[in-house]
Amino acid sequence: MIKKIILIFLLVILLVFLYFFLNSNENLNAYINKYSNSATVFFSTVISTEDLLKKYTSSVEQEKVVKILIVPGHEPDLGGAIYKGLKERDLNLLLSEKVRKILGKNIKFEIIVSRDTNGWNPTLENYVNTNNAEILSWVNDKKKVMNELVETGKISVVKSEMGHMRAPLNSAIFLYGINKWAGENKIDIVMHLHFNDNLKYKGKPTYAGFSIYVPEKQYSNSTSSKDFANFIVPELLKIQKVSTMPEESNGVNEDQELISMGRYNTSNTLSVLIEYAYIYEGFMQKTKTRNAFIDKAAASTARAINNFFESKDQQLLVTTSKQKTEKN
Numbered sequence: 001m002i003k004k005i006i007l008i009f010l011l012v013i014l015l016v017f018l019y020f021f022l023n024s025n026e027n028l029n030a031y032i033n034k035y036s037n038s039a040t041v042f043f044s045t046v047i048s049t050e051d052l053l054k055k056y057t058s059s060v061e062q063e064k065v066v067k068i069l070i071v072p073g074h075e076p077d078l079g080g081a082i083y084k085g086l087k088e089r090d091l092n093l094l095l096s097e098k099v100r101k102i103l104g105k106n107i108k109f110e111i112i113v114s115r116d117t118n119g120w121n122p123t124l125e126n127y128v129n130t131n132n133a134e135i136l137s138w139v140n141d142k143k144k145v146m147n148e149l150v151e152t153g154k155i156s157v158v159k160s161e162m163g164h165m166r167a168p169l170n171s172a173i174f175l176y177g178i179n180k181w182a183g184e185n186k187i188d189i190v191m192h193l194h195f196n197d198n199l200k201y202k203g204k205p206t207y208a209g210f211s212i213y214v215p216e217k218q219y220s221n222s223t224s225s226k227d228f229a230n231f232i233v234p235e236l237l238k239i240q241k242v243s244t245m246p247e248e249s250n251g252v253n254e255d256q257e258l259i260s261m262g263r264y265n266t267s268n269t270l271s272v273l274i275e276y277a278y279i280y281e282g283f284m285q286k287t288k289t290r291n292a293f294i295d296k297a298a299a300s301t302a303r304a305i306n307n308f309f310e311s312k313d314q315q316l317l318v319t320t321s322k323q324k325t326e327k328n
């Protein structure tokens with residue numbers, strides 16, 4: 001009899017133990033899922049190279065399926081490098097106009113510029129001016145999410161090695177506004193065009209060459225941006241060397257801090273920022289050689305974009321992009 005009681009007692013203990021074990025496991029799984037989803041919702045790939053290429057190839061003729069926003073760096077009358085009277089913002093604009101003209105020949109592209117010789121694109125300017133408060137609170141929300149993910153160790157902070165100039169508040173709001181607008185208006189590619197500058201040692205220029213910036217790999221728009229940048233590099237190498245600044249020697253540099261690359265994960269759009277040359281480089285000082293370079297730079301940029309969409313290696317590109325996403 002005693003044996004029977006002991007056996008029943010043990011059985012009950014076993015059942016109770018099993019019940020708690022299974023239950024806690026379930027809770028644990030739910031917890032893990034919830035925890036990892038919080039990161040993936042905000043920091044997963046939102047635009048894949050594959051989808052973008054499919055969109056382009058599957059389109060019927062005469063259909064403008066790919067929307068490209070060209071952003072000549074800085075503002076109509078503000079910002080950017082100035083060297084011996086030469087204003088970077090004017091060069092960016094000149095280059096942008098040329099890129100727009102060449103790309104406009106591709107019937108599948110809809111080209112939008114953030115500003116032209118008349119000033120800001122009125123649609124964009126109006127959007128930013130009327131949504132100032134919304135843009136700011138949207139950025140704050142994104143920043144909060146990112147900070148929480150950093151605190152829980154899901155996202156790591158990556159400082160820019162080369163250190164960027166801080167954009168003044170209004171310029172910053174405009175850049176965030178471009179990110180928000182591009183997402184809402186289903187822009188496929190945003191290209192920021194710049195000429196570089198850096199502090200000169202004893203008044204003398206130090207670095208030369210081009211560099212391309214892409215979103216840091218934890219950001220949602222990173223993978224396709226990097227794929228795209230890898231098409232720009234070989235084209236630019238035909239006309240210019242890679243930046244001699246050690247921090248830019250990779251040619252393609254990931255960046256977590258540049259607003260234009262989607263700081264705080266504020267961009268869902270494939271984005272690149274190209275610095276074509278340092279503004280003080282020798283060939284930039286004479287009108288003739290400078291204009292010749294800008295012509296070549298525009299042609300190279302447009303060719304890179306066409307190559308990206310028309311490439312016979314598309315399958316390869318998609319595969320690499322997929323592998324990269326899986327690794328990340």
Ligand SMILES: [Zn+2]
Pocket residue numbers: 073074080081088194195196
């Ligand atoms: Zn610039």
